Amino acid sequence: MPVSTTPQGTPSWRLHTTRTQWLQYLGWLAGACLFLLCWKVISDNTMWVFVEDAGRQGSDLISRMLPPQWSYAHRLWGPMWDTLNIATLGTLLGIAMAFPVAFLAARNTSPHPLVRSAALLIIVSSRSINSLIWAMLLVTILGPGVLAGIIAIALRSIGFIGKLLYEAIEEIHPTPVEAISATGAGRMQVMGYGVLPQVMPAFAGISVYRWDINIRESTVLGLVGAGGIGLQLNAAINSLAWNQVSVIFVMIFVTVLASEWISARVRHAII
Amino acid sequence: MSRQAKAQAGQWRRLPLIENPRLRWGLVLGLAVYLVLALASVEVNWTRVAEGAGRGLNFLAAFTQPDFVSRRGDIINGILESLTMTVTSTVIGVALSIPVGLGAARNIAPWPIYYLCRGIITVSRTFQEIIIAILFVVMFGFGPLAGMITLAFATIGFMAKLLAEDIEDLDWRQVEAVRATGANWWQTMNHAVQPQVMPRLIGLSMYRLDINFRESAVIGIVGAGGIGATLNTSISRYEYDTSAAILLIIIAIVLLCEYSSSHIRRWTQ
Amino acid sequence: MLTLSQVTKRYPTGDRALTDIDLNLPRGQVMALIGPSGAGKSTLIRCVNRLVEPTSGSIRLEDTELTRLSGAALRRARRSMAMIFQEYALVDRLTVMENVLSGRLGYVGFWRSFTRRYPQEDIAEAFRLLDRVGLPHAMDKRADALSGGQRQRVGIARALIQSPRLLLVDEPTASLDPKTSRQIMRLIRELCAERELAAIINIHDVALAQQFADRIVGLRAGQIVFDGKPGELDADTLTTIYGEEEWDTRVQDDIGESTSPREVPASRLMLASGGAS
Structure with a gap:
């Protein structure tokens, strides 16, 4: 009871009761202990000599990066084109796979609870595993190259698009669906007329948003051999050519900003 | 003939998403050209892929018997x-x-x-x-x-x-x-x-x-x-x-x- | 034409929505179903086209037993029972024409409907109906660009293009202003007469029901408590349907001088305008 009576007989007010207040303190204490414990583990695993050196290393790194070796840029157009293709084709492939999965995962369109659980499992597995891990796996399976990158991006996109889309499907108005069923329409027709028009804007927005994220992710897939500008990045880092690395960074920066701008414009136009 | 008059005669098509036909077909064409170019630039080493297929199956099979023990530490x-x-x-x-x-x-x-x-x-x-x-x-x-x-x-x-x-x-x-x-x-x-x-x-x-x-x-x-x-x-x-x-x-x-x-x-x- | 016998609906929660409903609707009759909220009106008409599964009892449309149908046979039966909804239930992002044509979905295959390649006579009929409900110019507008009354007209056109034998109408006027409500009810009435359609109309507004229906059925707590001509409805029967209330109050007695009778909600005018059809 937040309102209590003091010994003098005047009522006093506090935000919390004594019990909740103690529980809050305990919660904070437990959180702080957990944090300190984690910090201890990290600091045990750290060579502090290197860390003391970090400032010097950092300034050294920057001095080697500047000035960027601009002449290197013309060798990056090919890899950049590959990066774009990995992101775009990967997104398209991901959309194609995520679309049916989302319909199977949404409570109101799923044919059977078992199918729904299977679809949710696909979505969770795809979401939990980073595209780089998918790429590592696919490179050992398919061999290095753009194809592994495309499939890695697609596999990771299923979970993202699938999750957001099935949530959108679950939020549609049920009455138009009811009305379409009442005309004697078949199951697929109800989907096509009752559900699809309602989720189309959300679907387009989600896809463009994911494309934007995929551009970002595809820039690093090359680090594990899956094609694109990451291959050049890896080579430059391994040969300690930091003035080439900085050119690649600028390139990535500009591309990502451009894709973010495009995606924001398209999403704005849809809504 | 206006769309209404056509509809009266039973001729009706869905409204296209983009009204301007030149823009619409331009976009379609651009998309097709991009897809062709992009797909053409994907180099696939099919013999390597065929070789890897077995490994892919191994990987999927591994999910049925994951090994938590041998690298436990x-x-x-x-x-x-x-x-x-x-x-x-x-x-x-x-x-x-x-x-x-x-x-x-x-x-x-x-x-x-x-x-x-x-x-x-x-x-x-x-x-x-x-x-x-x-x-x-x-x-x-x-x-x-x-x-x-x-x-x-x-x-x-x-x-x-x-x-x-x-x-x-x-x-x-x-x-x-x-x-x-x-x-x-x-x-x-x-x-x-x-x-x-x-x-x-x-x-x-x-x-x-x-x-x-x-x-x-x-x-x-x-x-x-x-x-x-x-x-x-x-x-x-x-x-x-x-x-x-x-x-x-x-x-x-x-x-x-x-x-x-x-x-x-x-x-x- | 439509016969319900011993229809009972119990929801999984244990609530009895309908108990032993017996009802017979001849061809061409417009029947209004009145009753308080939660009396089971919506459940009753949704049991007829099986949007809600009745727990027991039989529902026959001419020679077809509706309760045992499933799959394609159910869809075929639904074609002959068109439904009009309270919140119009149009698909907002489709155009008016597409919404009307969606009434033909039970007749065309999936790919034809998906690519919007409907048969020529369907399209001509859709346009004729749009013309009939007064919206030929709105053909290419999106459904969410229309006003409430216009949307309900589209809803009616969608129902009629099904070429139904029976109309199931769920609170057609609940979201409309009094004038539009009357226009919509008159339109439904006229169309039923033109095409010899039977109709079950769920309606809250007793005055509208009396004005536009041939027959009134009162539902209370899932049971039929009144069944008769609009003229037979009096204060006593209204009490049995809705419970105690001073039904006889004349509008003129209890409104201030600043309000004109036109602005009074139509339900208050009930007995003042009763039986004026």
Whole structure:
């Protein structure tokens, strides 16, 4: 009871009761202990000599990066084109796979609870595993190259698009669906007329948003051999050519900003 | 003939999405040309793919018999390291993202601070965690500290951007009401801004915790600590049963994270 | 034409929505179903086209037993029972023409409907109906660009293009203003007469029901408590349907001089205008 009576007989007010207040303190204490414990583990695993050196290393790194070796840029157009293709084709492939999965995962369109659980499992597995891990796996399976990158991006996109889309499907108005069923329409027709028009804007927005994220992710897939500008990045880092690395960074920066701008414009136009 | 007259005679077509036919067909053509060019530039070594198909099947089969045991020590160490990196980086990142987020909100920050904070956010969001991890590994040496700093830096960009957007469209009347009582800047923040922003901040922190864990599983590839290194080794040695075990653990922890965060969000709202 | 016998609906929660409903609707009759909220009106008409599954009892449309149908046979039966909804239930992002044509979905195959290649006579009929309900110019507008009354007209056109034998109408006027409500009810009435359609109309507004229906059925707590001609409805029967209320109050007695009778909600005018059809 937040309102209590003091010994003098005047009522006093506090935000919390004594019990909740103690529980809050305990919660904070437990959180702080957990944090300190984690910090201890990290600091045990750290060579502090290197860390003391970090400032010097950092300034050294920057001095080697500047000035960027601009002449290197013309060798990056090919890899950049590959990066774009990995992101775009990967997104398209991901959309194609995520679309049916989302319909199977949404409570109101799923044919059977078992199918729904299977679809949710696909979505969770795809979401939990980073595209780089998918790429590592696919490179050992398919061999290095753009194809592994495309499939890695697609596999990771299923979970993202699938999750957001099935949530959108679950939020549609049920009455138009009811009305379409009442005309004697078949199951697929109800989907096509009752559900699809309602989720189309959300679907387009989600896809463009994911494309934007995929551009970002595809820039690093090359680090594990899956094609694109990451291959050049890896080579430059391994040969300690930091003035080439900085050119690649600028390139990535500009591309990502451009894709973010495009995606924001398209999403704005849809809504 | 107008569309109405046509419809009367039973001739009707759906309205095209883009009215201008030249633009419509231009877009279709452009898309087709792009697809052809893009697909043509994908080089596939089919003999290598055929060779790998067997390995792909091995990998799928490994999920039925994941091997948790033979690299038990590495897996436990890696997961613990990942978890500690996740917790510390989320706490530090969220704490730092609050001032950056306040500074990046157009309605309360003066413009030099606004541009500085927006700059930090843009840089942090543009580069993948793994690129930033490479730089921090060079600076701080191998190990979880570099990973933690990487994740904290990425957290700042993510949280501060969303926080700034939240503050930009918060209900200004409440702020005015508190200010009208004669409250100073800190009191206004505490009584008018914090209650409006807090529930979403907690929800986003939980979400970011989840993301940080997933990211902590990959930055080990470049030597920034966590389970990634173990996973990388097991994949490149074709020890798919160990990789399957690690992936299953990651999926389980992400599921657990999501489940508990939905509870915490319901509890705070 | 439509015969319900012993129809009972119990929801999984244990609530009895309908208990032993017996009802017979001849061809061409317009029947209004009145009753308080939660009396089971919506459940009753949704049991007829099986949007809600009745728990027991039989529902026959001419020679077809509806309760045992499933799959394609159910869809075929639904074609002959068109439904009009309270919140119009149009698909907002489709155009008016597409919404009307969606009434033909039970007759065309999936790909034809998906690519919008409907038979020529369907399109001509859709346009004729749009013309009949007064919206030929709105053909290419999106459904969410229309006003409430216009949307309900589109809803009616969609129902009629099904070429139904029976109309199931669920609170057609609940979201409309009094004038539009009357226009919509008159339109439904006229169309039923033109095409010899039977109709069950769920309606809250007793005055409208009396004005436009041939027959009134009162439902209370899932049971039929009144069944008769509009003229037979008096204060006592209204009390049995809705419960105690001063039904006889004349509008003129209890409104201020500043309000004109036109602005009074139509339900208050109930007995003042009763039986004026």
